[in-house]
Amino acid sequence: MTRRQWLARVGGAVVIPSFLSSCRPDISRNVGAIGQRLSDAYRPVEKNGCVACDNCMPCPYGIDIPSNLIFVDRAADDGYLPAALDSPDFAEKGREFLARYENKIPDAAQTQKCIGCGECLGTCPVEIDIPEQMSVITALTDVLRDLRCQQL
Numbered sequence: 001m002t003r004r005q006w007l008a009r010v011g012g013a014v015v016i017p018s019f020l021s022s023c024r025p026d027i028s029r030n031v032g033a034i035g036q037r038l039s040d041a042y043r044p045v046e047k048n049g050c051v052a053c054d055n056c057m058p059c060p061y062g063i064d065i066p067s068n069l070i071f072v073d074r075a076a077d078d079g080y081l082p083a084a085l086d087s088p089d090f091a092e093k094g095r096e097f098l099a100r101y102e103n104k105i106p107d108a109a110q111t112q113k114c115i116g117c118g119e120c121l122g123t124c125p126v127e128i129d130i131p132e133q134m135s136v137i138t139a140l141t142d143v144l145r146d147l148r149c150q151q152l
């Protein structure tokens with residue numbers, strides 16, 4: 001995602017010099033500087049227990065639901081799932097989480113494409129609230145992308 005796309009989505013300024021067309025890979029440690037809307041939307045992501053049965057697929061909006069959920073569980077198991085915004089290692093874990101997430105899951109299949117249509121509700125045999133999970137993962141990546149853009 002380019003900085004222009006990011007700012008357009010969060011409702012920020014859209015007039016950006018062309019040399020600032022993409023964000024840098026590092027993220028800021030200044031978590032306190034993120035916007036109020038982003039911090040209000042954020043809740044720590046927790047393990048979900050997806051068993052990758054694909055019963056919820058396909059999502060009509062192209063989200064790869066099981067890949068996103070399994071990515072989160074792997075991040076928790078491997079120690080790079082960020083916790084609360086004020087946790088001391090939030091930025092360090094967040095940098096690794098975002099880099100791996102964007103490398104693993106194509107933009108079109110990421111959780112921010114979820115519109116909450118509810119098509120997936122009731123399809124999960126382990127009773128995951130999929131739209132809710134999409135929402136909390138998106139809130140996390142929104143915060144991390146904001147911190148990355150603060151590096152510019």
Ligand code: SF4
Nearest residue numbers: 059114115117118120
């Ligand atoms: S609620 Fe979100 S994840 Fe579920 S089917 Fe709709 S767009 Fe896809």
Ligand code: SF4
Nearest residue numbers: 050051053054056124
């Ligand atoms: S139906 Fe539930 S367990 Fe199966 S892939 Fe979808 S989210 Fe995972």
